[in-house]
Structures are given as C-alpha cells and as structure tokens.
Amino acid sequence: MPTKPKSLSGVYLSLIASTALAALLVAATFWFAALRQSEVGLVRHTLVLRDLIVELIALIEDAETGQRGYVLTGRDVYLAPYESAVRNLPGTLDKLEFFAVDPSQRNSVERIRQLTKEKLDELGSTIALRRAGDLQGALAIVNSDSGLHIMDEFRALARTLVSEENLSLLTRQDRAARLDSLLRIGAAAAFIMICGAGILGSLLARRAFGEVVATNASLTQQINKREAVESQLRQAQKMEAVGQLTGGIAHDFNNMLAVIGGSLDLMRRRIAKGDFGIERFVEEAQKATERAAALTHRLLAFARQQPLQPEPVNANRMIAEMSDLLRSTLGEQIRIEVVSAAGLWMTNADVNQLESAVLNIAINARDAMPEGGKLTIETANAYLDDAYCQQQIEVDSGQYVMIAISDTGAGMAPDVTARAFDPFFTTKPAGKGTGLGLSQVFGFVKQSHGHVKIYSELGAGTTLKIYLPRAMSGAQPSEPRALPPEQEGSRQEVILVVEDDPLMRRHSAEALTELGYTVLDSESAAAALAVLARRPDVTLLFTDVVMPDVNGKKLADEALKRRPDLKVLFTTGYTHNAVVHGGVLDAGVNLLSKPFTLEQLAAKVRMVLNR
Secondary structure (H helix, E strand, C coil), X not given: CCCCCCHHHHHHHXXXXXXXXXXXXXXXXXXXXXXHHHHHHHHHHHHHHHHHHXXXXXXXXXXXXXXXXXXXXXXXXXXXXXXXXXHHHHHHHHHHHHHCCCXXXXXXHHHHHHHHHHHHHHHHHHHHHHHCCCHHHHHHHHHCCHHHHXXXXXXXXXXXXXXXXHHHHHHHHHHHHHHHHHHHHHHHHHHHHHHHHHHHHHHHHHHHHHHHHHHXXXXXXXXXXXXXXXXXXXXXXXXXXXXXXHHXXXXXXXXXXXXXXXXXXXXXXXHHCCCCCCHHHHHHHHHHHHHHHHHHXXXXXXXXXXXXXXXXXXXXXXXXXCHHHHHHHHCCCEEEEEECCXXXXXXXXXXHHHHHHHHHHHHHHHHCCCCCEEEEEXXXXXXXXXXXXXXXXXXXXXXXXXXXXEECCCCCCHHHHHCCCCCCCCCCCCCCCCCCHHHHHHHHHHHCCCEEEEEEECCCEEEEEEXXXXXXXXXXCCCCCXXXXXXXXXXXXXXXXXXXXXXXXXXXXXXXXHCCCEEEEECCHHHHHHHHHHCCCEEEEEEECCCCCCCHHHHHHHHHHHCCCCEEEEXXXXXXXXXXXCCEXXXXXXXXXXXXXXXXXXXXXXXXXXX
C-alpha cells in the first residue's frame, strides 16, 4: 500500500499555517466591513432624522401661511396649504418618533408633538372664528402672540435636534472614513497573504512533485487492476444471467415445440390413414401454443416491454372481486384473510396485469405452505421518503398504494431472496414451475413506475409488498369490462390484412374468412394504400406494427387521412414505440398482441367494428 511522501508533510503544514493567517486577515476584513456598514447605516439614520425635522417645520409654516391668508381674505382658496399640512403632519411626526431612538431625542420629539397640536388648535380656532364672520375675534387670537411663542419654542427644539444630529453626522462620517481605510488595508494584506501562501505552496509542492507522481502512478496501476477484475466479474455475472435466461427459454420452448410438432405429425399420420380422431392432438397443440404465448408475455413483462393499459383502480374492490378465484386456486388448506385499509387512495395500473401479479404471488405463497397455512392480503396508503428511496434502485419518493401479501410458509434464505426476481430462478422441484412468476411481477411493477420488496425469514414466512403510485387526478374506477361474446362476421364487412410475413398473413386471412368476413391482404404499406384506393368498401384495416420501409402506425395515419371513417386494429409480437410509449398503449389505439387465438381475434375484431 503506497504511503504519503514525507516531504508532503512540510507542504501541508506550511499551507495550513499560511491559510490560517490569511483566514484571520480575511475575517478581520469582514469585521471591519461590518462595522463600516453599521456606521454607514447610522449616517443614513442621521440624514433621515434631520430631513424629517426640516419637513416638519415646513409643514407648520405652510399651515400658518394658509391660516393667515384665509383670516385676511376670507377666501377658502387660501386654506389649501393649511389643509395639506394638517393631512401630512401626523405621518411626519410618527416617522420622526420612529427614528428618534435616543431618550433625550424622544423627549424632544414628544414636546414637538405637543407644540404641534397646540399650534394647530390655535390655527383652527382663528379659522373657525373667521368662517363664522368674527374677524375681530380671529385677529385677537393672532395678536395675543400665543402662536408666536409656540413657534419660537418649536424652532428652538428643532434647532437643538438638528445641531445634535449634525454633530453625530460629523462623528459618524469620520468613523466610517477610518473604517474604510482599515478595510482597504485589511483587504490588501489578505490578498498579499493569500498570494504568498499560493507561492509558498507552489514552491513546496514542486519539491514533492516527483514523489507525488510516483505515488499516483502506483495508485493508478492498482485502480486499473481493480477495475479490470471488477469488469471481468460483472461480465461473468452478465454471461451467467444471459446463460440462465437463454437456457430457460430454450428448455421451455423446446418442450412446447416438441408437443406442437409431435401433435402435427400424429395428426398427419392419422388423417393419411383416414382416421379423423385427432381432437386430443389438437388440444395438446393448442395448450402448448398457449404456454408459449404465456411464456412470451412473461418475458416481455420482465423486460418491461408489455403494452400496459392503465386505468384508475380501487385495490380494495379488485381484491374483493378476486376472492372466489383465489380460493378456488389456492385450495381449502389455505386460509385467506383480507385486511382492507379505509380511505385507500386510487392508483393507475393495468388491472389485468395487477390481478395476474397478485395471483402469481398467491400461488408462490401456496407452494411455500404444502401442509396448509394462512395467506394475508393487506392494503394501505404509504409514503416512501427520500431516505428510503436513496437506498433503493429506480424508486421516486412520494405517495403510493401498497398491497402486501404474506404467508406463514417456510420463508427464504437471504441468498434466495436476493435472486427471487431473476427469470427462470426457482426453488421448486423440476416440472413444478418456470421461475417466471415473480420476474413477471417485478417487470410489471417497475414498468408501472412502482416498487416491489420482499421480506422473508427462514421459518417465519414471507411478505411481498407492491407499491404503485397514487393516482392524483381524482378519477373514479371504471366498471368491470367484459369481452364481447364471439360473433360471426358478414361478407359485407371487408377487412384488409397487412402483414409482411407470408405465413402470418395467410393465417390471419384464413382465420378472418373462417369467421365470415370478406378478406383482402397486402404484404406492404404501399400495396395496402393501393387496395384502399380501389376498394372503398374496406371496413377495417388489420395491420402489423413492425414492417419494413413503412410501419403500421404510419400506414394507419395515411389511411385515415384518406378514409377518416376507417376502423384500425394493430397487431404485433413486440411493443414497438410506434403505438406504445413509456410502456403505455397510446390513447385510442386498438392492439391485439401476437400470438392470438381464433376466439381472441373474433372478439377483438367485433369490438373494434361495433364502436
């Protein structure tokens, strides 16, 4: 392990000492600056107080001028200065009292307020007498010189205050100037010290540069070796995961392909012999096809590539509606208890995928309790804070709806819990599970911007918690939707099938023909537009999404420009971004995922045509 060069210790000590001294000078400079700012504030205070006194004298003199003019002439126009002064004097007195903080100043201001009131009373009395027509009475008050005495005392107090403030102003300006000089000196000294510390540090650092370079080279070599080892380990882990995934896919698909291929061979042999008792082989091929489709959907769920159709979901109602399905699936040995939270928030989720996730978890819980036990499903409102989310991957803090499923089974060891969401990882005996149930749950929850967490302990059971974001829009859950019953088409309904794969195109066309529709087919977008141009009776465009040159979404957009009344149904085996964004199916898009059965095709086509 490399050690710190000894010469660096001297560099550190010198830099610390220089920096400490510079910091003291900087602190002193800031202190001087604060004192100077305080003095500047006091200077401003003095100037404001002096200006208020001058303004107060001017207002009283204006009031006196207005009074004299009115008494002599009796004309109301002369009262304007008086009335303006009466309105402005209270506010000016309040400001003067606010800025007079010294006790002696406050006493003087209090006396000035009293004199102002007496002066205004004297002026008001003369104006009242003159308005009543008693000019002699008004002149008698003026000639009594009471107002003159008031003004003499008022001006004397004002002069005293102004003189005191002028002296304070000179003192404070002198002190501010001295602090300004000290501030400049301190700033210059601090700058010189900082430059000196930098030069000293540079000189000392040059001496230790050779040792630092050697140390850095050694550290870099060690870091590179460590990164190389970590890279090899990550690559090995990735290859192990890829190997496990491809091995699991190959194993399951080989089994299903063997069943499908074998069933077709047996059907061909029976038919060649004139024996048409092939229903059992057809059923086995269909079951294998359904298993293959389910496997594909689970892989897409794990990869977060399935097309979701989120809608407002009340988790309490959804679980209540699943109760019969859960009891029939789990059996009589498993006792089910549901704890529903009052006032549960709504969440936006694909209700079919959420039901599938709950069912998958419940089946895993049943398998963990072979002798029977208790399954508890609990709902609650939850808030994941920043501290929790910093320790988790791909989790945003906020409000969530939680669904917790707990069992009283054997529990899982920590290493098993860590791999529980890995695809094709299972602790069940061979033939008892694919290892895709929890990985499908994980993919669905993450694609829904949620969070899933497992808590388990050997001998104490397992709890799996699903957190789905709260729906903030206040939308109400939609009523349960049922697929329309399968209905035959009519020859008057014309469907255009657009598919670049010839086998898939022929299969779709034959299936729709079997359902009673008139079917046209095209292998590309250009050919499809040509058919639409010469066949205005086409009712439905049934197009693949992923096609060369022009994809199905662009074809549909162009077709709808020409035929706004045309119905469109997309099909795809992969959720391409043309009709799915952020894992959510675009609004107003009808999609039938491949592979599909004849019943699914019939129901979906009928649903689109009936809209």
